[in-house]
Amino acid sequence: MPEATQDELKSRVAVRALDFVQEGMRLGLGTGTTAKLFVAHLAERVRGGLNVVGVPTSEATRAQAEAAGIPLTTLDDTPELDLVVDGADEFDPELRLIKGGGGALLREKIVAAASRRMVVITDVSKRVEVLGRFPLPVEVNRFGLGATTRQVEAAFQRLGLAGAVSLRLDKTLSDPFVTDGGHHILDCRLGAIPEPERLAEALVNIPGVVEHGLFIGLATTVIMADASQTYVIGRQNS
Ligand SMILES: O=C[C@H](O)[C@H](O)[C@H](O)COP(=O)(O)O
Numbered sequence: 001m002p003e004a005t006q007d008e009l010k011s012r013v014a015v016r017a018l019d020f021v022q023e024g025m026r027l028g029l030g031t032g033t034t035a036k037l038f039v040a041h042l043a044e045r046v047r048g049g050l051n052v053v054g055v056p057t058s059e060a061t062r063a064q065a066e067a068a069g070i071p072l073t074t075l076d077d078t079p080e081l082d083l084v085v086d087g088a089d090e091f092d093p094e095l096r097l098i099k100g101g102g103g104a105l106l107r108e109k110i111v112a113a114a115s116r117r118m119v120v121i122t123d124v125s126k127r128v129e130v131l132g133r134f135p136l137p138v139e140v141n142r143f144g145l146g147a148t149t150r151q152v153e154a155a156f157q158r159l160g161l162a163g164a165v166s167l168r169l170d171k172t173l174s175d176p177f178v179t180d181g182g183h184h185i186l187d188c189r190l191g192a193i194p195e196p197e198r199l200a201e202a203l204v205n206i207p208g209v210v211e212h213g214l215f216i217g218l219a220t221t222v223i224m225a226d227a228s229q230t231y232v233i234g235r236q237n238s
Helices: 006-020 033-047 058-069 105-113 144-158 196-204
Strands: 025-027 054-055 082-087 116-124 136-140 165-167 184-188 209-212 221-225 230-236
Touching: 006 033, 006 082, 006 116, 006 221, 006 230, 033 058, 033 082, 033 116, 033 184, 054 058, 058 230, 082 105, 105 116, 105 136, 105 209, 136 144, 144 165, 144 184, 144 196, 196 209
Parallel strands: 025 054, 025 082, 082 116, 116 221
Antiparallel strands: 136 184, 136 209, 165 184, 221 230
C-alpha cells in the first residue's frame, strides 16, 4: 500500500474533528493548512443543514468561511465558544503547543482562551517529546522592535536557552511580515524548550511582546494521524 501523503493525513484529522461538532455550537475556526481542510469539511455539513456559528482566527479563515457560507460572529457578540478546532506546529505529551507558523497566533490564542474545548488537528510530524524544534514565533509591536528583540534575547539567556532570533519576512523576502493585528513576528530557533511555562512567563513580561506561540493548558484534545491510524489524545485533567 502506498504511504499516505501529509495532505491525506491532514484531511483525515480534519474529517475526524467533525465528530466533536454538534448542532447549535459556537465554533472557533483555526488557521493554517490543516484548519483550512476542517473549515472546508464543516462548510459541507453547513450546506447539508448543520446549524453552527463560527469565529475565524484570521482574515484568511474569515475569507474562506464567508465564501463557503459558514455563518460568522465575533467574540464581542459571542464571547464564549463551545469549541475551537485548530492546527499546531508542535505538540508535546502534555498537549502543550507551539503555534504561529502561519502568523495567526494572537487571534488563535484569544479564540482558544474563549473556548470551552480546543481540539488540535495534526499529522504525526508535529509530535515532539520536548517543544522547540519548530522556531517559536513571538509577536511584537512594531514600535521599539530593536529594543524588544534585545529583551527577548536576554530572557532566553537568563533561562539558559540559546538560538538565533530572526525577524520574519513576508513573501517578497525583503519586507517584514505583518500580522492581521499589524505586528511583526520574531522566529526564535531555540532547539529545545525544557520549561515552556517559565519561558511563557518571561515573554509576557516584556513590554513590546504582544503574544507568543506557546499554548499551555489550552488544548484539551489532539487528533493526530500517521500512515496507519488516527489517534485521539485527551489531556489529563481537562
Ligand atoms: O499561525 C498559524 C497557526 O498556528 C497554524 O495552525 C499552524 O502554523 C499549523 O499550520 P499547518 O496546519 O499549516 O501546519
